[in-house]
Amino acid sequence: MESNQLTDTDRWVEEYGDYLYRFALQRVRDPEQAEELVQETFLAALKGRDSFAGQSSMKTWLVGILKHKIIDHYRKRGQGRSPHDLEPRADYLDDLYDEKGHWKSEQGPADWVGDPAAILERSEFWDVLRQCLDGLPARQADVFTLREVEQLGSEETCKVLNITPTNLWVMLHRARMGLRRCLELSWMGKSDRKRS
Amino acid sequence: MLSCKEVSRLVSDSMERELPLRKRISLRVHLMMCKLCKGYKRQILFLRDAMRHYTASLDSDTPQPKEALSPEARKRIQNALKEK
Numbered sequence A: 001m002e003s004n005q006l007t008d009t010d011r012w013v014e015e016y017g018d019y020l021y022r023f024a025l026q027r028v029r030d031p032e033q034a035e036e037l038v039q040e041t042f043l044a045a046l047k048g049r050d051s052f053a054g055q056s057s058m059k060t061w062l063v064g065i066l067k068h069k070i071i072d073h074y075r076k077r078g079q080g081r082s083p084h085d086l087e088p089r090a091d092y093l094d095d096l097y098d099e100k101g102h103w104k105s106e107q108g109p110a111d112w113v114g115d116p117a118a119i120l121e122r123s124e125f126w127d128v129l130r131q132c133l134d135g136l137p138a139r140q141a142d143v144f145t146l147r148e149v150e151q152l153g154s155e156e157t158c159k160v161l162n163i164t165p166t167n168l169w170v171m172l173h174r175a176r177m178g179l180r181r182c183l184e185l186s187w188m189g190k191s192d193r194k195r196s
Numbered sequence B: 001m002l003s004c005k006e007v008s009r010l011v012s013d014s015m016e017r018e019l020p021l022r023k024r025i026s027l028r029v030h031l032m033m034c035k036l037c038k039g040y041k042r043q044i045l046f047l048r049d050a051m052r053h054y055t056a057s058l059d060s061d062t063p064q065p066k067e068a069l070s071p072e073a074r075k076r077i078q079n080a081l082k083e084k
Helices: A002-007 A009-028 A031-047 A058-079 A091-095 A116-120 A123-134 A138-149 A154-161 A165-190 B004-013 B021-033 B035-059 B071-082
Strands: none
Touching (some): A031 A058, A031 B071, A058 A154, A091 A165, A116 B035, A123 A165, A123 B035, A138 A165, A138 B035, A165 B004, A165 B035, B004 B021, B004 B035, B021 B035
16 A cells, blocks of 8 residues: 555645645745645655655655745745845835834824734634735745744744844844734724724 | 834844843833833734744645645646656
8 A cells, every 4th residue: 555655646646736735835825836846845755755664644744845845945045135135124114103213193003903812713814914924025024934934943044044133133023014014904994993 | 212113123123032131121111101012012922923823724734625736737746756
């Protein structure tokens, strides 16, 4: 059984292709990239199939390979960029504060968190969050995804993306500001505002 | 006295590294007095919490049938594997 499963590559793709594709797509959020990652994963699996001892399920083994491929994908993108290069600041960042650095009253954070557990249970919230993530500038999205979705440590994230710690802090800060604002604008419109 | 602008940056930084003691104290003092920054911090922590849930939901096996390999991609991958 097992050996049959390991040689029939058509069946691999039939059985695990969609699962791996979804796994990759939700993380890199780009269909073409996700397809490529699935292909790379199967190719690596084929090459290394002797090392698959069957202690884990085939699916777990493949997902393990895919996770490495996903980090590699971010690493390759990081190599093409200068470690000191930042994206231009978004204009809205300057518009949030007055000249003394205090929140402008109309730009300050509104109270929309309410009951966090209740928000997390609403599927519209996740649609909004996904849209907001897609709206981040590319490098901020990479930094934020590695740190908060893949949950790499700060140091590891710097290494993978070839950036300095200061750069990491700046980009994470901007990503958080951007997401916070996007959630506030899109979510407040959809939810029943502040229930007090 | 820290400005709100500085505080928003420090709130994010404090999730990445340990801030120097003086900074930590000024941050705490500001947050005690400033309602907007307190709200800001709450939202940023909520965001991290939400991302934890998001990751957990990605790892769970919930099927999302809309997203699947296209027949072309499937064929292409199967062919690539045969060439090896």
